[in-house]
Amino acid sequence: MPVPILRQADLLVATIQASLSDQDLVRFRDDLAREIGRARSTGVVIDVTALDVLDSFASRVLRTIAHTARLRGATTVVVGIQPGVALAMVQLGVSLEGIPTALDFEDGIALLRGRRRKKAHEEGAHGG
Amino acid sequence: MASTSSMVFAAPSFMTEMGLTEHDIQRRVQIAGLTSEDLARIRAIRELVERDVGRHADAFFDYLASLTEAKRLFERRDVLERARALKREHLIAMVQGDYGRAYVEERVELAILYSKASLEPRVFLAAFRCLMRSVGAAISARFAGQPGQGFEHYASFEKIAFFDVSLIIDVIVFERERIIHQQQEAIQELSTPVLPVRERTLLLPIIGVIDTARARLLTDSLLRAIRANRARVAVMDVTGVATIDSKTANHLLQTVAAARLMGASVIITGLSPEVAQALVAIGINLERLTTVGDLRGGMELAEEIVRMRTVPRDDVRDEDA
């Protein structure tokens, strides 16, 4: 079952369902790459609230997805990591290093907008 | 079974909690050592027991009534009547020859009732002995000319009795331990409060010794509170902590990292030079933590973080930065 990717202004939003297969994840990565190009998005919010386990495989895929998005000029934010899942990830030693995380969808959007503002500000300040 | 109403639903879930599975029940029956001869003898004394069931059950309760330790059971008339009725039903069930799940459920139900009335095992056992004596006397009278037979029949009945008693005692003990456990948890929770002090800000004042158990509780409380309060920052004040061992320190580091995954920054305040040194000695890299000298400074930083929606520099290192 494909992951639906929705547009929110210049951002893309995707909600990962609990029953996602490995194949679905790979397909999602490709779909996302395409959508980013099509929509010229600068940011992606991936909601993993429904995931009750985020193991080393899943986090590897997320990093790949974020990397793919980055190559297309978009920043990825992962939101909705549950308390138990967060602790399990830390104990397991998996890292989402490189990917910012936020509590929920709302904060994820705010984070992306804030970065964009910050970046624009810095570029402006450097006389860009 | 007439008046069992609401209580009978408590037994099955209680049994699951206790680990009283089908397998466990069968094992108990095996341990009781019931043979077909036993069952035959029990059949033989069935009518005898049923005929005077009221008197035998009364032997149990009359003895309890004489003990101050059992007075709670006699406080409420409806509870007492219920217990009496169940006791009579149980006595009858004891000599029916079927000792499966339904039989066990009835006993557990009665035991739960005893437990709620704070009936101690020693009190219960003393009263139960009176009941056994009453039944024993009846059996003895029935086999007046054959004491050997009388003894065998009593011994068979006794096997069922011991089966029952083991169940009831185990339930009472389990319930008691569960209450103690709950109290301990309540105490622990009180000692690791997580306070939502400001918008999207949590304060954790930690006092005393943090051991692994407390650290675990802290982690759970903090992460849940982050979600419930949509917290962006948690200020953990350790002014009142004298020492932390390496296991606990590592656990706290994990907590900070997990909080970060949930989008919250953790600020540690009140870290004494001694504790800081101890942490460094263990190998904890303090640079990975955001620490501020005192609580006030920590709260100010927290406010800034929430207001500016910025992330402290030494937090997430990401591709953008």
Add this chain to the structure above:
Amino acid sequence: MAADIVVPIEHEQDIVMARQQGRQLVAEMGFSSTEQTLVATAISEVARNILMYARHGEIVLTALQSENRRGIEVVARDEGPGIANPALALTDGYSTSGRLGLGLPGARRLMDELDLATVPGEGTTVTLRKWAP
């Protein structure tokens, strides 16, 4: 000791089944939601190792009872290539990207006990245990 739950691991859906069964088992024992997740994650890791390195194997879940503590035992068994250097596999030497290494040190952190038995060319058995606090 109750009956074992055996989950054959042949496809990735089996990984999900194994961890769901594990979660349910410890939930019945009264493990907290967080602890359930830790167990489910550990199961996910070792089950995935089976798929990745041995193609097929099984996960056996057993409810444990010791004194008055309850716990779960997870046995991940396969007849795959085995682990050439078990000592190394148990140390946190590799980067946390998880690409290298089997995540065994991580799995041990998630659980309370870990035992590793492996014979190169014959197979591997990873045994994990976690107790209710």
